[in-house]
Amino acid sequence: MASLFSSVLLSLCLLSSPFLSNANAKSKLGFTADLIHRDSPKSPFYNPTETSSQRLRNAIHRSVSRVFHFTDISQKDASDSEPQIDLTSNSGEYLMNISLGTPPFPIMAIADTGSDLLWTQCKPCDDCYPQVDPLFDPKASSTYKDVSCSSSQCNALENQASCSTEDNTCSYSTSYGDRSYTKGNIAVDTLTLGSTDTRPEVQYPGSDSGTGEGNIIIDSGTTLTLLPTEFYSELEDAVASSIDAEKKQDPQTGLSLCYSATGDLKVPAITMHFDGADVMLKPSNCFVQVSEDLVCFAFRGSPSFSIYGNVAQMNFLVGYDTVSKTVSFKPTDCAKM
Known part of the structure; x- marks a missing residue:
């Protein structure tokens, strides 16, 4: 029995939308991306002093607190008057390597299928949480562009977005169940995702969830x-x-x-x-x-x-x-x- 459950931090495979493109894709089926568990030796949060059991117990406790991430945040405004908590990536279970901008700027990001917003800290930032890795510089990317208030990207965020009447740019503000928050400009840029060359063919018959409303x-x-x-x-x-x-x-x-x-x-x-x-x-x-x-x-x-x-x-x-x-x-x- 011990051998069956001794490796609980196995990789989680991910296949994303088939109409997206990437540099290494060899077919029209989409792309795959390797996900790095936060407790993997490849993760910046890896603690070699922890045992497998300790890591699992920590993950279980994070699962309980994770429910608060999905609470109704529409009643929580991310204002400066609220207590500010430093955001860290410790609650994210899986990480993935991506690159943003042109030329590509490498970022290790949380692969979170429970969220609909992709964000990273950018220069200049006077009120960011401590980050070891360099901040993304929008001015260094030739493909970076702030979006307007009438853009589809701005409209898609609905109550998370707001507009500046001065320069017609769209901003976002999102708070989480633990009262931490993130806010900034909504922009478009080039996102580079690596792909696994040895990925198997996917056969989407007998294994589709359907298009219903869903309850999980x-x-x-x-x-x-x-x-x-x-x-x-x-x-x-x-x-x-x-x-x-x-x-x-x-x-x-x-x-x-x-x-x-x-x-x-x-x-x-x-x-x-x-x-x-x-x-x-x-x-x-x-x-x-x-x-x-x-x-x-x-x-x-x-x-x-x-x-x-x-x-x-x-x-x-x-x-x-x-x-x-x-x-x-x-x-x-x-x-x-």
Whole structure:
């Protein structure tokens, strides 16, 4: 059992919109991008003194606080009179290397499918949070351009955008559930994304989520899968009734369904039923090893939002088709890509 859950920080694969282009793409299927877990040795947040169990426990606690990211921010104004909190990237679970501007300026950014805004700190900035890497300089990019108030980009942000009557430029202001915020100009520029040359063909039949309204957020920034409290209770009871082992307690993470990892634990098969798709999960998508002798169910109840977390997405090629408005899942060994 220990070998099954010993590597919980596997890569998460991502396939994005097929109509976007990139320098290394060799077909019209779109592009793939490698995602770097925040606790990976390739991440600037990697702490070599932490054990795998400590990293996982921290990720579980971040999942709980992550729910506040999706709270109704329309009632929270990002004004200077509010307490200001330094923004850090510690809550982002996966990072990716991108380049912005012409010539390309490298940036390591959070790959967050739970947010709709791409932003980075820019020069000049008198009130930025401390950043080790250099700031992006808009004046150094020949393709940078502020957008007007009547632009489609400005209109797309709706209540997050505001306009300057002096120079007809569009600005944004976004606050988050922890009362931190970001604000600045809305602009267009060249975004360069690398692509994996060895990516497999994606076959978008039998694995599309459909175009319905949906009732769950597919989020790369949350570790656990969070479900409505009452529904989760029924799920937990069903999972527990099919496991022939004594339940254990883990007060440090708050996960309620845990078992000893020292024995041969047989866990049930779980299938996520999306509109038009069934996604079959492996045991490593459903249970995580929180210590040397304890494994826990990687699902949890939530009184507000339902979130499909990144543990459930591990070793899947996740495709986002913004033309047909579908999401697809293809089982993949990300370590071999």
